[in-house]
Amino acid sequence: MDTSEKISVGIVGASGYGGVQLVRLLLEHPQVEITYLGGKESAGKDFAELYPHFSHRFQRTIEPIDPETIAQQCQVVFLSLPHGLGYKIAPQLLAKGCKVLDLSADYRFRDISTYTATYNVERDDNDTVASAVYGLPELYRESIKTASLIGCPGCYPTASLLAIAPLLKQGLILPETVIIDAKSGTSGGGRKSKVNLLLAEADNSISPYGVAGHRHTPEIEAICTDLAGAEVKVQFTPHLLPMVRGMLTTVYATLRDPGLVRDDLLTIYKALYRSCPFVTILPNGIYPQTKWTAGTNLCYIGVEVDPRTDRVIVMSVIDNLMKGQASQAIQCLNLMFNWEETLGLPQITFYP
Numbered sequence: 001m002d003t004s005e006k007i008s009v010g011i012v013g014a015s016g017y018g019g020v021q022l023v024r025l026l027l028e029h030p031q032v033e034i035t036y037l038g039g040k041e042s043a044g045k046d047f048a049e050l051y052p053h054f055s056h057r058f059q060r061t062i063e064p065i066d067p068e069t070i071a072q073q074c075q076v077v078f079l080s081l082p083h084g085l086g087y088k089i090a091p092q093l094l095a096k097g098c099k100v101l102d103l104s105a106d107y108r109f110r111d112i113s114t115y116t117a118t119y120n121v122e123r124d125d126n127d128t129v130a131s132a133v134y135g136l137p138e139l140y141r142e143s144i145k146t147a148s149l150i151g152c153p154g155c156y157p158t159a160s161l162l163a164i165a166p167l168l169k170q171g172l173i174l175p176e177t178v179i180i181d182a183k184s185g186t187s188g189g190g191r192k193s194k195v196n197l198l199l200a201e202a203d204n205s206i207s208p209y210g211v212a213g214h215r216h217t218p219e220i221e222a223i224c225t226d227l228a229g230a231e232v233k234v235q236f237t238p239h240l241l242p243m244v245r246g247m248l249t250t251v252y253a254t255l256r257d258p259g260l261v262r263d264d265l266l267t268i269y270k271a272l273y274r275s276c277p278f279v280t281i282l283p284n285g286i287y288p289q290t291k292w293t294a295g296t297n298l299c300y301i302g303v304e305v306d307p308r309t310d311r312v313i314v315m316s317v318i319d320n321l322m323k324g325q326a327s328q329a330i331q332c333l334n335l336m337f338n339w340e341e342t343l344g345l346p347q348i349t350f351y352p
């Protein structure tokens with residue numbers, strides 16, 4: 001394909017884990033060309049200096065973050081920055097005609113007061129927030145297609161919401177009974193050094209954190225409430241696993257109708273995800289493994305019912321850096337440009 005037909009794309013926050021996934025995927029994407037990389041501490045360095053395994057294929061200097069310059073060089077901009085930064089740049093990019101996909105929490109909430117309470121960032125850009133669409137294609141595909149600004153979901157909300165959405169949409173559970181037990185690899189914490197992510201701390205160990213207060217709880221609850229059409233509160237507990245990539249969530253909830261069996265639920269899940277190329281509902285008695293998703297945009301879901309407790313148990317796995325972050329953003333990009341939803345996205349993992 002003639003490169004003049006390609007869309008010019010920039011990545012702000014290219015030096016981080018989200019950034020490096022985006023570079024890898026966008027280099028292989030047939031419809032885009034990377035024309036800008038931005039960063040703060042990394043500005044002035046070549047990308048291949050930070051990630052030498054790219055040096056045979058891609059070299060580009062990371063530039064300081066200047067919205068004017070970015071808008072001149074890019075039609076689409078991925079913001080892969082810590083929360084509280086993207087919202088200062090996105091309005092200027094949008095005003096210049098760029099489409100923006102923000103991987104942080106800045107545009108995930110329709111209600112700014114929930115964002116402010118959760119992230120402790122004061123802001124009043126209500127109009128921009130109102131124009132943003134939550135970037136979970138399986139639930140908001142049609143809105144994503146026409147959006148200019150996407151608030152890409154967090155990794156825990158992605159895995160949790162894909163697991164629970166059919167139950168809430170169909171009114172199959174008592175919403176006050178939802179418990180989400182989630183586990184993540186350490187790359188979920190990003191590339192910046194943190195003590196709990198050191199090998200000596202995380203290896204040979206598993207630990208809960210953010211119990212009864214993790215910042216993803218309000219994000220999950222807001223979308224659950226939207227899906228159920230009534231307020232939903234969830235009990236969400238994340239855990240850090242001694243591995244790099246991957247996320248498992250196990251969701252428990254009490255069925256409204258104790259007569260429902262696993263086969264009924266599998267039929268409902270398959271029907272709701274029938275047009276979703278990245279979601280696989282596993283057959284009877286098969287439960288998912290994170291290993292099946294590594295490096296891909298896939299989500300596998302297993303469903304079980306315990307007739308002794310009338311609870312449904314739904315298990316979902318994703319790669320936190322992919323469906324939980326970078327490749328899901330590219331899935332949204334594909335929809336925004338009316339390309340095949342799967343374009344440029346790996347669909348089979350390396351295994352084992």
Ligand SMILES: NC(=O)C1=CN([C@@H]2O[C@H](COP(=O)(O)OP(=O)(O)OC[C@H]3O[C@@H](n4cnc5c(N)ncnc54)[C@H](OP(=O)(O)O)[C@@H]3O)[C@@H](O)[C@H]2O)C=CC1
Nearest residue numbers: 013015016017018039040041042081104155188190191325
């Ligand atoms: N890791 C994961 O599994 C997931 C992460 N996310 C979200 O995606 C976003 C990126 O995460 P991730 O890639 O893991 O994070 P990293 O810590 O790996 O990277 C952060 C990036 O942000 C840049 N940055 C940091 N501070 C500033 C600043 N003050 N001004 C400008 N640039 C800055 C860094 O650039 P430099 O080095 O140049 O300073 C770096 O490129 C975050 O909002 C995160 O919460 C979402 C889903 C999953």
Ligand SMILES: CC(=O)N[C@@H](CCC(=O)OP(=O)(O)O)C(=O)O
Nearest residue numbers: 104154155156184185186188189
């Ligand atoms: C293992 C680990 O530390 N994970 C991160 C979640 C990563 C993510 O999705 O966070 P954002 O909402 O910022 O995008 C955490 O629990 O804070």
